[in-house]
Amino acid sequence: MFFYRIKKYLIIAGILAAVGFGLFKYYEYTQNQIRIYAENAARAEMAQQETQAALEKTMKDLKLVQEKFTKVTEQFAAANGRVKGLENKLKEHDLPYLAEQKPGLIDKIVDKGTKDMLRCLEIVSGSPLTEEEINVTKKSKANTTCPDIANPNYVPIN
Numbered sequence: 020m021f022f023y024r025i026k027k028y029l030i031i032a033g034i035l036a037a038v039g040f041g042l043f044k045y046y047e048y049t050q051n052q053i054r055i056y057a058e059n060a061a062r063a064e065m066a067q068q069e070t071q072a073a074l075e076k077t078m079k080d081l082k083l084v085q086e087k088f089t090k091v092t093e094q095f096a097a098a099n100g101r102v103k104g105l106e107n108k109l110k111e112h113d114l115p116y117l118a119e120q121k122p123g124l125i126d127k128i129v130d131k132g133t134k135d136m137l138r139c140l141e142i143v144s145g146s147p148l149t150e151e152e153i154n155v156t157k158k159s160k161a162n163t164t165c166p167d168i169a170n171p172n173y174v175p176i177n
Contacts (some may be wrong), residue, residue, distance in 0.1 A: 094143065097167060105164075135164035142168050 118125040139162065142148065148169070155161045155170040162169035 094168070098139075098165070101165060132164060135162045135169070138162060138169060139165035 114125070142165070148171070151160075152162070152169050153172055155173045158175060161173045161175070166173055166175065
């Protein structure tokens, strides 16, 4: 009977040891899963932050592009208006007749217009204004092709 009791206690102890070992392994497994989920959540949070930063930068760049596009569109409209004005001026004059009668005058006018137009293209392309261009006060010194760009402080008197 004594062996029967010991056998019974050994079986119970074995069952308890197996259950305890199973609980320990289950605890290790759940802790490992919690760690994995925490790492995945941290990676997802970092990815979300990077995506948000990229989105904000893209929106900022888009706004900048829109501003530049608006500015270029305004400059193009102004240039187009100047072209129309020049076309109207040229329609008023008989240039072949004037060139025949006063070739020196026409050469001087055409040369100044060409020089002014080339300077306008340089400025629109990014060339900085000179001190002389900024401080122009006389019409004879002003760039008549694009005074709003080349001579920002010059106000023509009509």
